[in-house]
Amino acid sequence: MSIRRALAPTVRRRLGSVVPTQPKVTAMRLVLSTDQQLARCLDAESLQQAATALRDEGYVILEKAVDAACLDVLRERMTADTHELLAAQAKGEQVSGWMRGHLQQKPPHHRPFLFADIVANPFAVQVTHAVLGDGLFNAFYSGNTNCPGSEQQPLHRDSRQLWPTWDTAHPATTLVVNISPMDCDADRGSTEIWPGSHLVTGELTDELIEARRAEVPPIRVEAPKGSVMIRDIRLWHRGMPNSSDQIRHMIAMVHQIHWFRRVPVLRFQRGAEDAFESDLLDAHAEFFDAEPEYLFGPHPNHS
Numbered sequence: 001m002s003i004r005r006a007l008a009p010t011v012r013r014r015l016g017s018v019v020p021t022q023p024k025v026t027a028m029r030l031v032l033s034t035d036q037q038l039a040r041c042l043d044a045e046s047l048q049q050a051a052t053a054l055r056d057e058g059y060v061i062l063e064k065a066v067d068a069a070c071l072d073v074l075r076e077r078m079t080a081d082t083h084e085l086l087a088a089q090a091k092g093e094q095v096s097g098w099m100r101g102h103l104q105q106k107p108p109h110h111r112p113f114l115f116a117d118i119v120a121n122p123f124a125v126q127v128t129h130a131v132l133g134d135g136l137f138n139a140f141y142s143g144n145t146n147c148p149g150s151e152q153q154p155l156h157r158d159s160r161q162l163w164p165t166w167d168t169a170h171p172a173t174t175l176v177v178n179i180s181p182m183d184c185d186a187d188r189g190s191t192e193i194w195p196g197s198h199l200v201t202g203e204l205t206d207e208l209i210e211a212r213r214a215e216v217p218p219i220r221v222e223a224p225k226g227s228v229m230i231r232d233i234r235l236w237h238r239g240m241p242n243s244s245d246q247i248r249h250m251i252a253m254v255h256q257i258h259w260f261r262r263v264p265v266l267r268f269q270r271g272a273e274d275a276f277e278s279d280l281l282d283a284h285a286e287f288f289d290a291e292p293e294y295l296f297g298p299h300p301n302h303s
């Protein structure tokens, strides 16, 4: 496994003049080795690095963590579903999404589109478990679709600090697991994220945003196909214009600490239970014979 990581701004400040020339944080990523892929397990050092990145920077990208074949199957089906959503939108039907070209789109909830590499990705679960501890559960199975010609979203965070009047941030309670079935980069409208901003308290005013930009500027997610990005739900981010001719899908799951209020269970088709098996993650799911209505179903308020 290789790891690229610059020192976090907090560390740079603490070290002061000892390392005045350290570059700013630009990425936090781990590339899984073949051994780790075969073992379906991160080694202790990698796990610690990933958990530390998530705590300090608010995100980590694990490359080579998802099988390409299942991503291809998902992309084909999700592209067909996007066209169905866009056709409905063109006819005036209500379709979820914030700003032109951005859709809240659930992946299929039935066989053969439910894969262990996605719904219980062992590497992602290891990392979220390392940060959130025993008893974590998944509260969400949906996603963000960024269509060609989309516009920029306002900067936002998907959840505020739990104690918004405090001037210090609390430890992580909720982590978003994002998987795209394709290469993600700025041309294809990858998400803009603000490293370390999950620890910033206060309202997202223009003044606070500009002060933060001067200290730690935002970056665009660069995640080759097969990557998983895990981010703290408080991390500042936004959807950006997609200047390519390709629809960018991004599946989103939300892992929560055991004591968090539970949303209603997620509903999937019976026969796919095996995909959700995990010693560490409670899938918080129920299975039914009928194919669940997912595409036009309700969207809970997450991610």
Ligand SMILES: O=C(O)CCC(=O)C(=O)O
Pocket (backbone or CB within 6 Å): 098, 102, 144, 145, 146, 153, 189, 190, 191, 192, 237, 238, 239, 240, 250, 303
């Ligand atoms: O699609 C993205 O890159 C981010 C979307 C997003 O943050 C949102 O729709 O709230």
